[in-house]
Amino acid sequence: MGGIDEAALDRLSLVTQMTKHIRVRASGGKNSASELGQFSPIFVWLLRDFYLDLTDEDNRKITPRDYLELALRSVQGKQKDIDAKNQ
Numbered sequence: 115m116g117g118i119d120e121a122a123l124d125r126l127s128l129v130t131q132m133t134k135h136i137r138v139r140a141s142g143g144k145n146s147a148s149e150l151g152q153f154s155p156i157f158v159w160l161l162r163d164f165y166l167d168l169t170d171e172d173n174r175k176i177t178p179r180d181y182l183e184l185a186l187r188s189v190q191g192k193q194k195d196i197d198a199k200n201q
Contacts, residue, residue: 118181118185120199123186127201129157161182168180168181188200
């Protein structure tokens with residue numbers, strides 16, 4: 115619940131990274147992506163009416179698409195935590 119912020123993107127990143135470590139053995143001994151669907155819920159990230167006042171850094175009105183682009187924009191810098199966020 116709430117707006118798309120850095121914390122929401124961090125949580126999504128965590129889930130995405132965790133899925134790389136999940137393996138399912140099919141009856142033939144081979145891993146199968148379709149088998150994984152039997153054991154995991156469907157993921158839905160619903161974007162709906164914004165409760166935020168959609169403005170940029172200069173307090174100009176922006177569209178929901180512009181807001182999303184701003185939220186996903188890379189941060190400048192070379193520190194370890196900045197690199198992690200940009201990934």
